[in-house]
Amino acid sequence: xxxxxxxxxxxxxxxxxxxxxxxxxxxxxxxxxxxxxxxxxxxxxxxxxxxxxxxxxxxxxxxxxxxxxxxxxxxxxxxxxxxxxxxxxxxxxxxxxxxxxxxxxxxxxxxxxxxxxxxxxxxxxxxxxxxxxxxxxxxxxxxxxxxxxxxxxxxxxxxxxxxxxxxxxxxxxxxxxxxxxxxx
Amino acid sequence: xxxxxxxxxxxxxxxxxxxxxxxxxxxxxxxxxxxxxxxxxxxxxxxxxxxxxxxxxxxxxxxxxxxxxxxxxxxxxxxxxxxxxxxxxxxxxxxxxxxxxxxxxxxxxxxxxxxxxxxxxxxxxxxxxxxxxxxxxxxxxxxxxxxxxxxxxxxxxxxxxxxxxxxxxxxxxxxxxxxxxxxxxxxxxxxxxxxxxxxxxxxxxxxxxxxxxxxxxxxxxxxxxxxxxxxxxxxxxxxxxxxxxxxxxxxxxxxxxxxxxxxxxxxxxxxxxxxxxxxx
Numbered sequence: 143x144x145x146x147x148x149x150x151x152x153x154x155x156x157x158x159x160x161x162x163x164x165x166x167x168x169x170x171x172x173x174x175x176x177x178x179x180x181x182x183x184x185x186x187x188x189x190x191x192x193x194x195x196x197x198x199x200x201x202x203x204x205x206x207x208x209x210x211x212x213x214x215x216x217x218x219x220x221x222x223x224x225x226x227x228x229x230x231x232x233x234x235x236x237x238x239x240x241x242x243x244x245x246x247x248x249x250x251x252x253x254x255x256x257x258x259x260x261x262x263x264x265x266x267x268x269x270x271x272x273x274x275x276x277x278x279x280x281x282x283x284x285x286x287x288x289x290x291x292x293x294x295x296x297x298x299x300x301x302x303x304x305x306x307x308x309x310x311x312x313x314x315x316x317x318x319x320x321x322x323x324x325x326x
Numbered sequence: 327x328x329x330x331x332x333x334x335x336x337x338x339x340x341x342x343x344x345x346x347x348x349x350x351x352x353x354x355x356x357x358x359x360x361x362x363x364x365x366x367x368x369x370x371x372x373x374x375x376x377x378x379x380x381x382x383x384x385x386x387x388x389x390x391x392x393x394x395x396x397x398x399x400x401x402x403x404x405x406x407x408x409x410x411x412x413x414x415x416x417x418x419x420x421x422x423x424x425x426x427x428x429x430x431x432x433x434x435x436x437x438x439x440x441x442x443x444x445x446x447x448x449x450x451x452x453x454x455x456x457x458x459x460x461x462x463x464x465x466x467x468x469x470x471x472x473x474x475x476x477x478x479x480x481x482x483x484x485x486x487x488x489x490x491x492x493x494x495x496x497x498x499x500x501x502x503x504x505x506x507x508x509x510x511x512x513x514x515x516x517x518x519x520x521x522x523x524x525x526x527x528x529x530x531x532x533x534x535x536x537x538x539x540x541x542x543x544x545x546x547x548x549x550x551x552x553x554x555x556x557x558x559x560x561x562x563x564x565x566x567x568x569x570x571x572x573x574x575x576x577x578x579x580x581x582x583x584x585x586x587x588x589x590x591x592x593x594x595x596x597x598x599x600x601x602x603x604x605x606x
Contacts (some may be wrong), residue, residue: 163369163567168587208393208433218390245474246507267373267565268474269507269598271393273380290445291433303376303581305369305567308496316506319568322463323367324561326570 147301151199152240154260160306162315166264167301172203172243173310176222176319179286180230189232195294197234201241203262206291207281208271216281216297220271221245224263228252237263243304249315265315271286275286278300327409328462330606332418335410336468338451338604339422342468343398344430345601347390350381353537354574354599361511361564361571367373370569374511376599377564387598395432396470398423398452399530405461416454424448435473456526467534469601475512475594478504481526484588493518493590494553500592501573506566509596511574513537514557517591520581529593532577534601541578549574564597574599 148156151171160166173195175183183193204224208217224244231242232255240261245268248256256263266274277299285294307315355378362374384391400419404410412418427434427449436450437443459465480500484492497516504512517528540547553576563569576599581588 165369165372206393206433206435208390208395209431210432211389217433218384218393220393221393223477225507235578245509247505247566265565265567267376267380268506269392269596270376270380272384272387272389272391273376275389276383294370303361307567315568316566319367319369319563320561321568322561323563323568325559325568326366326561 149202150191152201153199156261157240157260158310160262160309162306162307162309162313162318166304166306168201168304169300169302170298171295172201172275172299172302173284174203174297175203176206176292177226178289178292180227182286184230184233193237198238199240200296202234202239203297204244207275213228216275216278218271219278220269221266223234224248231255235259236262248308253308253312254306257310260310262306262310263308265307266304274302327407328405329409329411330464331411332413332415334606335415335418335464336362336422336425338606339400339419339468340429340465341424342466342602342604343423343426343432343470346434346468346470346600347395347430348370348388349385349602350391351536351601354597355381355573357537361574365569365571367563367567367569369566369567370571373564373567374571382409390432392472392596393433394435394472394474395427396472396600397436397476398449399428399451399469399471400454401467401469401534402454402456403459403465405463406458407462408464419452419454423450423452441503464606465603466606467601467603469534472596475508475518475596478508479529479591479593481522481589481591483522484590486588487591488588490549492588496590497553497592498556498560501594502560502562504594505562508594510562510566511564511571511597512556512598513595514553514573514576515593516553516576516578517593517594518578518584518589520589521583521587522589523582525589525591526593528579528581529591532579533593533595533599535577535597537575546578546580550578551580
């Protein structure tokens with residue numbers, strides 16, 4: 143299958159052209175965040191404060207890596223279930239977040255926000271954590287170190303493999319893909 | 327009486343925690359390869375190839391195949407002619423989990439209380455199921471269970487009148503509702519009969535059976551095949567992105583039950599279907 147190579151931060155122009163089912167190799171910086179970090183970020187926004195990471199054009203990877211063995215950049219690092227971040231994601235998308243990486247379906251509210259503010263949702267292969275860790279070239283904690291594996295990390299990646307699952311048109315590969323193969 | 331010291335149990339559990347997370351079973355690898363040959367979705371094929379490559383990297387580099395290294399579920403089959411010396415059996419198992427997860431660079435995912443939720447920091451306590459069996463051996467199975475797939479499991483107390491059709495309907499609906507979340511292709515463990523808690527345990531035990539080995543009872547084996555076909559006709563496919571391979575296997579275990587009851591439990595395992603065992 144053909145692959146598209148993209149570098150973060152993503153522009154609106156690039157995101158608008160992506161379509162469900164496309165395979166993408168991501169390069170540049172990704173930020174990690176999962177449940178607890180999202181909760182903290184939204185609490186900051188509620189208080190009218192600044193986020194600890196630049197959000198415009200960025201991509202957040204929903205991951206809680208295993209600890210790094212000595213001499214390694216990161217432990218195994220596959221995607222976690224995205225649905226748990228659904229209550230928080232629309233706020234970040236409205237602020238300019240352009241991509242999210244995880245596994246599993248998104249809520250109608252998140253899909254609506256992606257359509258309205260031009261953002262996409264990518265799936266990485268759940269469980270392929272040793273393979274995905276190979277694409278991560280550096281890793282440093284940038285916020286909430288007290289959260290351990292749930293802290294916000296800044297990752298630099300090379301050819302990190304993902305698949306477009308929700309695009310700016312509101313299409314959903316989890317719905318469309320299943321329709322094609324059901325009953326076959 | 328054969329004597330087994332708890333220190334041996336601790337060391338064995340520590341090793342099994344790591345092996346289960348680093349080395350995917352041969353039966354699962356074979357099932358991946360077979361699925362790759364049969365999958366018609368290109369995305370599905372691509373996912374299966376990534377999973378095979380991932381298993382190779384994890385084994386060669388001795389790193390976890392998945393970052394969620396799971397809740398340590400430990401099954402103990404203790405021979406009634408075994409004397410355990412040197413300390414508390416459960417504490418020995420927990421010490422093995424503590425050591426295995428620390429030394430193996432495995433993620434600690436357990437919180438001390440379901441509502442207060444502070445990480446215990448060492449992945450303990452384990453969930454321990456102990457059975458006393460004849461003989462002088464001690465069998466230990468460590469089956470690390472990830473949160474994503476466990477969350478998609480369910481139990482229903484059916485009416486006996488709903489029969490096998492009701493069972494099929496519930497199992498298929500449970501897998502359909504789980505969709506992409508449990509990291510398909512999944513392994514589906516089904517427990518039918520017993521009581522509320524027995525059905526759940528049967529479903530978990532069903533996950534321990536090697537893939538491709540049907541139930542010894544021909545009628546149950548037939549039910550397993552029917553369920554597998556129906557599940558693979560859902561179209562969910564690898565990672566839920568569409569395709570033929572939604573499940574690698576369906577394993578059913580049954581137990582006698584009350585005239586008024588028909589409990590059915592569905593325990594879904596992700597594609598990794600991790601478990602390793604040792605006999606002392």
